[in-house]
Amino acid sequence: MCEDHHGGPGRRALFVTGAAAALTLGSVSFASAAGRGQDDGDQETRTVRGTLPPGSPDFVYVPVEVPAGVREIKVAYTYDRPSVPAGTTGNALDIGVFDERGTELGGRGFRGWSGGARTEFFLRADEATPGYLPGPVREGTWHIALGPYTVAPQGLNYEITITLTYGEPGETARPVYPPERARGRGRAWYRGDCHLHSWYSDGRRTPAEIGELARAAGLDFINSSEHNTHSAHAHWADVAGDDLLVMLGEEVTTRNGHVVALGTDPGTFVDWRYRARDNRFGRFARQIRRAGGLVVPAHPHATCVGCNWKFGFGEADAIEVWNGPYTPDDEVALADWDSMLVASVRDGRDWIPAMGSSDAHRSPDPVGSPQTVVLADDLTRRAIQEGIRAGRSYVAESARVELSFRASGGRGEHAGIGERLRVDPDTPVTVRLEVTGAPRCTVRFVTDQGVLHTSAPLPVSGSGTVEWRTTPAYAAYVRAELRHEAAAGPVPGALAAFTNPIFLGRGSA
Template sequence: MGGRTRGPGWYRGDCHLHTVHSDGELTPAELAAAARAAGLDFLVATEHNCAAPPGAWDGLDGDDLLILLGQEVTTRTGHWLALGLRPGQLVDWQHRVGSAAFDRALREVRAAGGMCVAAHPHAPYPGGDLMFPLEAFDAVEVWNGAWASDRPWNADNHAAHAEWGRRLAAGVRAGHWQPALGNSDTHLRGQLGTPQTVVFAEELSPPAILAALRAGRSWIAESSAVQLEFTAEADGRRAGIGERLDTAGRPAGLYLRLSGVRDPQVRVHTERGKAPWEPGMRVEAAETSFVRVEVRHPDGRPAALTNPILLT
């Protein structure tokens, strides 16, 4: 779905939401209007264990809003997101840890050109705690805003984000790290786009958006008010979020532009831990395989989280 494509650039989206066709309170038309109001460029409809009814999203997309289809695969041993499904495609959810049906479901999503995302892996309700191995998925949802109205950043998000961060160095060095995503998990009015994933794609089309999400060319923002640009440069070469920088053995200079956050607390994360952001900071590829940044409010709530820049 979608109108005329737009070229290379940063696009804002929400990849986890529900309508009246599963357990949400908003219609597709209301969510499309909310997406435009929230400054989003794309969204993915992810009903629980059901495909969007034929025609449910027809006419709601356009040059300013791309709509992709998906599903929240809701099992008794955790939930995961199937993003980029074909119209009418339904992913089997009757599988458990270790079953062949789980592997088969993942293959079917990828064969359709889609991607598989571990959803809210530490959700505190029956079946919400993800028991499937994280490495089976293409990405991990580390920031879920389903309770944004009263708990913008809760213990469940903290646990998911910390687990992702602990696994990052090993994944980067092994060549199969998983990007972090942030989604609203909208069920109620006013939740959409809190948070949102900001992705650099070659165009606003389903294949380009999904390819960029898989590559980790993205960062997470609490709202469209937050603007961020993070790059690293060495030996005349520059790389952005999700890209690899060949430093040629030289220190990499870090560059950050940030707006939309009052009194931001910025931390730079590497394999050696975290440090407060300082203009002119440099890192050595001999000491860390990646660098990423986190932006928080004075009370510790996150405003933005980036995927890593990879260093060699």
């Protein structure tokens, strides 16, 4: 049986869900809903087709009337990809599903999302396609969620095939989650990558493969961050170990930017169906914190559609300044973050630490490049989060790069990364950076006035020590950058590492 969704006013309803505008199409019904019995293993299939015009709402819902006695629901879809002129976006259609509990913002009925990574999915009590949550297929109105990410000028023609399989539902296994601590070294520097994707969203690696790569990269901790789904949470327990802490989270992928929920409680789902103009982000930032997580805007100046961060930074616990291979948008993010440091000094308010992550999806994306190196009291979820939140961290391109960054006053006062050296404005201050693993890199000391000291290139051995003297009256903070050789001219080379600041003086920032 086929059904067309042509988009006439009698077949759909446009409404606002408290977030982005959404479109609900006509219901898809099955014969058993009218009372016809089914034998174990019997199947019914419906196919629906339709067209979405340019300017479609962010989310289009296809209601599916699921009768009693269904063991499994399977959905497959296709859509056309017509040629478009250069500089014009083509068609891209995401997909997911909500169960009989509904599509209300907050995700009570959420059962999975694969974005554009898969052309079909299934779910039943004992198993589901990666990205989706296993569980019973209960009677009621389910909704296939379509996300027209971009629509070509010609429109987007789609076809959805829904197959129900009848029978006994089976049992849903109780999820097992990774522990919240690993065997640490007490108060020490721990290396981690907090933005990674497996095959539970649009990555191509299994959790086990990611764990192996993380260990090879010298990491002590990682964070699960699948796009718009928490379905991976129950699949990391076997990856974690005494030598690797696995935290759980999500990359909340909205149409106005992405945010990493870092280290949330197991099973936490964070909705993504809103834009900056909907004034809903604060609600979900608070949800992340209530679930024990950190709010980390990701790649804020990335150029992909929907990636640029437009929610402001008032809710941020940290900012992912460096994402994957160092590129011009990371340079812009670094400069923007530095301007925020200046504003925090000027206004006497809290500052937002920076961090970096690989955002690795598939081979050859390297896990742990870059990585955030955190001074924490132990290798536990809470201790790592506290170190990140306090800014006791630096970002390095690999485990080969090690930094020690300190500031000291004339009477033995000293402070490290993320701390404040509380001395009088005219007190001489010595800033000292010790480096290993960075051959021929240049050290730059950056303050609220800009770059005030640049070293000669480090030797081929990659090790060296650079000192600089200043006063709090001259520099409200100092942070260090380690740069590779520049390709040409005055443009600085790519980062090899950078630190969060050390603040100077008796201020309150």
